[in-house]
Amino acid sequence: MKNISTSAKLSQCYTGHCLRATAIQAMNDASxxxxxxxxxxxxxNEASICSYNRGCNITQKKSMSNTLSALTEPTCTSEKQLVKCHHICERANRETKIADTGLAKRG
Structure with missing residues (x-):
């Protein structure tokens, strides 16, 4: 794998374990x-593959965010409340993107 990574001029050296972990996570993300x-x-042992699970993927996080956002819609009746709700959702989306970027770099 080291030679393949070097020959392909990849940004980092990948190992067999890295590919295995990525494959396991991809299969987990695909349910x-x-x-x-x-x-x-x-x-x-099933516990062995649990260590490869990085948690929710971006699609799952967006789905959960949309579900939770829907709960706030009826309570945001005034324009001021709507702006506040919108800012909270934007901040949560930014934090999710930052977290996903950090996880992708570690993977």
Whole structure:
């Protein structure tokens, strides 16, 4: 993998483990069952693949954010409240993007 990374002039040197972790996370993000991921990855214990899970992916976070935002809509009746709700959602979206960027760099 080191030679492939160098030959391809990638920004960093990737390892076999890095690719394995990425594959496991991709299968988890695609909602594959743990037993199927374990079959592909060769893990024998479900707890072993849990350590590869970085949590919610961006699509899941957006879905949760939209669900929670919908709860605030009926209570934001005045223009001032609507502006405040909008700013809170914008800040949450920025924080999510920052967190996702940090996770992508570690992966």
């Amino acid at each position: 594959y069952e743990a037993r199927h991921i374990m079959f592909i990855s060769g893990h024998r």
